[in-house]
Amino acid sequence: MKIAQKYSHLNGEEYLIVHYNQLYKEIKAVIASINANDFKTKISKEKTKIGKKLYSPIDLNTAFDKAFQKVGWNESRYSYYITLNRELMEKSILMPTNKQKKFLEDNGEIAPIYSYNQTDFVKNKIAVEVQFGKYSFVAYDLFVKHMLFYSGGVINLGIEP
Numbered sequence: 001m002k003i004a005q006k007y008s009h010l011n012g013e014e015y016l017i018v019h020y021n022q023l024y025k026e027i028k029a030v031i032a033s034i035n036a037n038d039f040k041t042k043i044s045k046e047k048t049k050i051g052k053k054l055y056s057p058i059d060l061n062t063a064f065d066k067a068f069q070k071v072g073w074n075e076s077r078y079s080y081y082i083t084l085n086r087e088l089m090e091k092s093i094l095m096p097t098n099k100q101k102k103f104l105e106d107n108g109e110i111a112p113i114y115s116y117n118q119t120d121f122v123k124n125k126i127a128v129e130v131q132f133g134k135y136s137f138v139a140y141d142l143f144v145k146h147m148l149f150y151s152g153g154v155i156n157l158g159i160e161p
Contacts, residue, residue, distance in 0.1 A: 001034045003161065009142075012157055016126070020157075023126050030067045031161055039063065057132035064120070064130045073121035073128065078152050081112035093152055117145050125156040 006013060016024040042056040081100040083089050088107055092100045104112040119141075121128040127149055129141045138160060146158030 001031050001036050003028065003031060012159070015157055016159075020124065020126055023124060026071050026073075026123075027128060027159065027161070030064070030071065030073075033067055034060070034063050036060070055132070060132050061130060068121045068128065073123045075118060075120060076122040076127070076149070076154060077116050077118045078149055078154055079114070079116040080148075080152070082115050083109050083112055085109065117148050119145055119149060119155075119158070122149075122155060125154070127155040127158040129158065129160050131160060 008014065013024075036055060039056050039059045040053045041059060042054045044050060044052045044054050079097040080093060081097070081104055083092070083104050085107075088104055088109065092103050095103060101112050101114070119127045120130050127146060129145060131138055131141060141160055142158070146155065149155040149158065
């Protein structure tokens with residue numbers, strides 16, 4: 001595969017080049033190592049494309065999983081408790097999960113809600129979230145997942161190839 005387009009929000013690519021150039025090279029090498037044509041295995045059942053071979057998002061994700069794990073990138077989960085009180089949320093977000101609930105309850109929250117976010121690959125505070133076929137989730141990845149992992153001190157930068 002290849003990188004067809006780039007959008008470097010807040011100079012993210014430049015940050016990678018200067019501070020994490022080796023990791024950036026790894027990411028580009030993983031992408032280049034995947035031959036998309038090998039994953040044109042899904043047979044369409046859609047009315048307008050019946051019988052046509054399409055790219056298999058599941059198989060492509062599996063290939064990316066293997067390739068990134070081979071060079072030491074792993075999934076990361078970030079657990080937290082939710083409150084609508086912004087001030088409490090900002091104070092609790094950096095606490096360990098087991099202390100967040102007590103802190104929120106001690107400050108008047110009756111039933112804090114447990115939640116978590118997961119990102120596909122993280123290494124040295126750089127996250128990579130791979131998305132195929134679910135374009136509506138790209139905004140969620142950028143504005144919720146990456147932002148939460150950043151706010152929680154898990155990552156410094158998020159990438160959506």
